[in-house]
Every structure is written in structure tokens, then in C-alpha cells.
Amino acid sequence: MRAMSLFPAILSFFLLSQAGAVTRIAFLETVNSRGERVEYEPGARFSHTAIQFDELGDQWLNAYPGEGVAIISEERLKQHGMITEIIEIPQELFLSQVSPYLGLPFDFWYSWDGDAIYCTELIGKLLNVPTHPMIFNKKVWPKNYWDLDGTPGLSPDSLYRWALQQ
Numbered sequence: 428m429r430a431m432s433l434f435p436a437i438l439s440f441f442l443l444s445q446a447g448a449v450t451r452i453a454f455l456e457t458v459n460s461r462g463e464r465v466e467y468e469p470g471a472r473f474s475h476t477a478i479q480f481d482e483l484g485d486q487w488l489n490a491y492p493g494e495g496v497a498i499i500s501e502e503r504l505k506q507h508g509m510i511t512e513i514i515e516i517p518q519e520l521f522l523s524q525v526s527p528y529l530g531l532p533f534d535f536w537y538s539w540d541g542d543a544i545y546c547t548e549l550i551g552k553l554l555n556v557p558t559h560p561m562i563f564n565k566k567v568w569p570k571n572y573w574d575l576d577g578t579p580g581l582s583p584d585s586l587y588r589w590a591l592q593q
Contacts, residue, residue: 455508473583
């Protein structure tokens with residue numbers, strides 16, 4: 428009988444703790460040696476993204492060239508650019524959802540398919556964000572990337588617009 432009276436309290440605690448779960452997306456900007464913002468797509472503000480959720484504590488899930496998919500400190504993340512926005516969304520993630528991606532190499536061809544993954548692709552797949560036709564800034568990207576224009580993917584700025592609507 429006593430165990431039955433604890434059930435409502437346990438259920439309330441569980442529901443309240445779940446309601447407070449939040450996922451954070453960091454949006455980073457990069458500047459060149461002249462102090463100008465680097466625009467990887469024409470007019471873009473952001474160059475990189477990372478994601479954080481309750482089970483990670485103060486660590487960030489990140490996909491970056493030379494590192495692949497890894498859990499890193501905020502100090503390490505700041506070495507990849509300036510964190511200029513963090514958006515919280517009411518979608519909970521768990522390490523079990525992330526584990527298939529950990530250790531994958533960085534995708535230098537920005538393909539939505541395959542065994543490599545880039546920063547916004549990782550976040551997009553974890554959060555079910557729709558893809559958009561990508562546009563590569565010809566002033567920044569080498570010529571061999573220009574043929575990727577229009578292929579499905581997700582840029583940091585596209586992810587930012589999606590996150591603002593959540």
C-alpha cells in the first residue's frame with residue numbers, strides 16, 4: 428500500500444525532469460587574417476556548429492576536420508571559431524542516439540550519405556532536420572567543390588533558421 432502512494436510522486440518527478448531536458452546548438456563564426464567573417468555560402472554568418480545535451484554535461488558533440496565525430500570541451504570547441512549564438516531547443520537527445528556516429532571521420536565532400544559526416548549533417552540527422560540544396564561560395568571554396576552546388580545537405584545557416592523555429 429505504501430509503495431502505491433509513492434507512484435504519483437515518482438511519476439511527477441520523472442515528468443518534471445523530462446520537461447526540463449533541453450538540447451543546445453552552438454553556432455560559430457570564423458574570421459580570416461584580415462578580421463573579415465568567412466562566408467562558406469554566400470551571405471552566410473556561421474561556419475561551424477556543435478551540439479550539447481544533458482548527458483554530455485558541459486561537453487559538446489562535434490564533427491570537425493582532423494577530429495571526426497568526438498565529444499570535446501568548450502575550450503576545444505572555441506578553437507574552431509567564435510561561439511556567437513547558442514540556441515536551446517526542446518528536444519532531448521541521449522548518448523545511445525549518438526554512439527553510432529562517434530569516431531566517424533569528417534566528410535570533406537559534404538555528402539548526406541556515406542561513412543563520413545560533417546558538423547551540420549550530424550546535428551541534422553540526430554534532430555531530423557530537413558536538407559536543403561547547398562550553395563558553395565565560389566570566393567572561398569576550391570573549384571572541385573563547385574559541382575556540389577544544389578546537392579542536398581545542411582549548412583550552419585540553414586540549421587540556424589530551422590532552430591529558430593523550434
